[in-house]
Amino acid sequence: MESNHYWLKGSHSLQELFQGIGKPVQYKSGDRLFTQGDMTDYFYYLIDGAVKVVVNWENGSEKTVMNQEGGMLGVVTAINRIPQFTTAIVTKPSTLIKVDVPTLIPYLSNKPEWILSFCQEMGAKVHLLTVQLSTMTFLTVEKRICYTLLMLSRDIGSDTSQGLKIPARMTDQELANLVGTSRATISKVMSSLKKNNLVTKIKNHIYIVDKEGLRNFVFSNDSMTWNLSEGN
Structure with missing residues (x-):
């Protein structure tokens, strides 16, 4: 899977996996999928459209962490049961699948062929954030x-x-x-x-x-x- 830097397209190879445990739903521009600080046991898979992921600071300023045209959103915090550290905002009409973690885990254990693709997509996000941290530092x-x-x-x-x-x-x-x-x-x-x-x-x-x-x-x-x- 190609690792993008700021515009994360994701891998559509996981779409079949998530369609097996969730139903695609249409979202309109301006919809918030989750907000910074939320506790969730679900995340989203973006099939088509676009979502902006931002971080808000206490002084009211905002930084865009990434723009996505595919892939998973909010997965790390949902799996680890920690507060969301970003806000995800739909920026144009989009189709997403809401994935419940309690449903996903046993599903993956029965279909191990999907685990590598799942880990690769999570790795792409880590790569993106590492690149951004490097530019901020140096x-x-x-x-x-x-x-x-x-x-x-x-x-x-x-x-x-x-x-x-x-x-x-x-x-x-x-x-x-x-x-x-x-x-x-x-x-x-x-x-x-x-x-x-x-x-x-x-x-x-x-x-x-x-x-x-x-x-x-x-x-x-x-x-x-x-x-x-x-x-x-």
């Missing part, structure tokens, strides 16, 4: 923004005549939530990246014009993206 906020753009282009990007297009429409605030910074910082960095012909933005679609240049900055010793054009 990269400045400016470089985190650039790195996030690179990972989004890798996960869901498509080549166009105007550059590598990130097809998901994304406002400055939505990108700020994903990176864990302010809208003002996103605006300032994006302005600098545009001036240096690294990215452009058309109708809330971000295009990476110079992928190699963006990557070189992330792994360089330069400090601030808005200083890149100084001295040129």
Whole structure:
């Protein structure tokens, strides 16, 4: 299974498993599947649509942990019977299966062929969170923004005549939530990246014009993206 960084698509190989113990249900945009702090003995499997997983801090700020277009949601906390540490919000009409853990465990014990796929999908989430922790630890906020753009282009990007297009429409605030910074910082960095012909933005679609240049900055010793054009 492919491990994505910010846009987790998941593996549809588990869909058959969960359809054996749950019924697909339609959810509308804005529905909350679970809220941070909830205790649940169930999780969800996303068949189609999109769900945003966020963390809210006490000061009211929000960080997007991942965007999902498939796969499991809330599984770790449900299995371990600990409070949910994220909130899951449906962002477009979606089809999901609600999976009860007390039903799943004996079902898996009778169908061991599904256990590897189940563990692989959980491993993809751990990989995603590890990548995000690494960027938070080792990269400045400016470089985190650039790195996030690179990972989004890798996960869901498509080549166009105007550059590598990130097809998901994304406002400055939505990108700020994903990176864990302010809208003002996103605006300032994006302005600098545009001036240096690294990215452009058309109708809330971000295009990476110079992928190699963006990557070189992330792994360089330069400090601030808005200083890149100084001295040129």
